[in-house]
Amino acid sequence: MNKKMKRYLLNILAKSRRQEGFTLIEMVVVIAIIVILILLIVPNLIDQKKKADDKTSDAFRTTIQTQVELYKDDKGKKPTTLMDLEKEGYLTLDQITRAKEKKITIENGEVTKPK
DSSP: OOHHHHHHHHHHHHHHHSOOOOOOHHHHHHHHHHHHHHHHHHHHHHHHHHHHHHHHHHHHHHHHHHHHHHHHHHHHOOOHHHHHHHHSSOOOOHHHHHHHHOOOOOEEEEEEEEO
């Protein structure tokens, strides 16, 4: 085997023994990209959760208002409290509990928004 071939093979072996890894700069860049993505995504997720909660509350108030309208049509009078609706079977006890948690009331036959 000639000297050039021997040197070539030793060079290949030396290269394969080296462990390749990430440099500190590469790792810092990757971490910076991840942090930027998190900073962009998290506020949007929080905003979307609030919007979803608001829509759920609006839908729940609409459900209660529908039951108030049914009560008025059936009984010919306006319910004065949520308990009137529960006694007559228009709302369940769970719905009443949820309405109280969300501070929803009835005034003059209309469902009021929490303050």
